[in-house]
Amino acid sequence: DIQMTxxxxxxxxxxxxxxxxxxxxxxxxxxxxxxxxxxxxxxxxLLIYSxxxxxxxxxxxxxGSRSGTQYSLKISRLQVEDTGIYYCLQRYSNPYxxxxxxxxxxx
Amino acid sequence: xxQLKETGPGLVQPTQTLSITCTVxxxxxxxxxxxxxxxxxxxxxxxxxxxxxxGSTEYNxxxxxxxxxxxxxxxxxxFLKMNSLKTEDTGVxxxxxxxxxYWGQGVMVTVSS
Numbered sequence: 001d002i003q004m005t006x007x008x009x010x011x012x013x014x015x016x017x018x019x020x021x022x023x024x025x026x027x028x029x030x031x032x033x034x035x036x037x038x039x040x041x042x043x044x045x046l047l048i049y050s051x052x053x054x055x056x057x058x059x060x061x062x063x064g065s066r067s068g069t070q071y072s073l074k075i076s077r078l079q080v081e082d083t084g085i086y087y088c089l090q091r092y093s094n095p096y097x098x099x100x101x102x103x104x105x106x107x
Numbered sequence: 108x109x110q111l112k113e114t115g116p117g118l119v120q121p122t123q124t125l126s127i128t129c130t131v132x133x134x135x136x137x138x139x140x141x142x143x144x145x146x147x148x149x150x151x152x153x154x155x156x157x158x159x160x161x162g163s164t165e166y167n168x169x170x171x172x173x174x175x176x177x178x179x180x181x182x183x184x185x186f187l188k189m190n191s192l193k194t195e196d197t198g199v200x201x202x203x204x205x206x207x208x209y210w211g212q213g214v215m216v217t218v219s220s
Contacts, residue, residue: 034207043201043210044152055208087152091206095167098152 002026002090006099014107017078021102023088025069032092035064035073038101039084047086048073080106109133111202111211118217119192125218129185129202129211136160136178139204141185143176146213147198158185192218 003026013019023033031051036044046055048064051071061076075082083106088099115127129141143155156166158176166174175188185202199213 036207043213044207045210046208049206049208089152089154089207094165095169096154098154100151 001095002029002093002097004088004090004097004099006088006102008102009100010103010105012105012107013078015078015080019075019078019104021073021086021088021104023071023099025071025090028069029090029092031066032090033064033066033071034089034091035062036087036089037082037084038087044087075104078106082106109204109209111204111209113200113202113211113214115200115214115216117215118219120220121192121194121218123192124188124190125192125196125200125216127187127200127202127214127216129187131183131185131202131204134204136180136183136185140206141176141178142203142207143185143187144201144203144207144210145196145198146201147195149195155187155189194218 005024007022033051035048038044047058047062051066052064063074065072085101085103087101090097110132113129119125137160140157140159142157146152155170156176158164164176173190178185197218199215201210201213203210
């Protein structure tokens with residue numbers, strides 16, 4: 001199975017700051033990587049697909065990048081509504097696997 | 108407008124079978140893969156399996172021996188059945204469309220006697 005190692009586990013930042021969350025894949029997954037935001041009591045919402053493509057309706061302050069088998073989600077100009085837990089998902093091979101999540105809080 | 112909604116029993120006894128229905132609208136099951144994902148306190152988010160737009164299925168080997176996914180295209184419904192439930196199967200079960208583009212609200216399942 002492909003392991004997705006996500007870091008950090010938690011993060012506290014101030015409004016307008018830039019934050020970055022990373023996922024390291026245990027093997028090559030190409031661009032088959034997606035990022036999700038989950039708020040309490042809600043289902044995950046797609047933010048980024050194919051490693052770098054912004055999903056419909058998602059603010060442009062969210063962006064994704066890739067360097068080899070390391071994937072990053074950057075949130076520029078952090079807003080209050082960005083609090084939640086962020087997950088990566090590799091959709092390259094069975095079994096599809098999620099990262100353990102990053103809990104983002106605002107100071 | 109794409110919508111998905113899971114319905115299920117809420118409480119299931121250990122060793123029994125879980126049955127969940129995902130009812131969709133705004134798209135055709137013959138055009139989209141349909142995924143099942145669960146979120147448990149012990150393992151977080153886990154992909155369980157999918158049914159392709161053509162009707163074939165693929166499962167996570169973690170569940171393969173006790174999981175079945177099927178559908179009724181005339182009713183726009185997808186079904187999850189998992190047998191031999193254990194307390195560790197307690198969690199929220201989601202259906203999702205496509206490559207996890209759209210998700211249902213989830214249904215909480217508690218496995219307890």
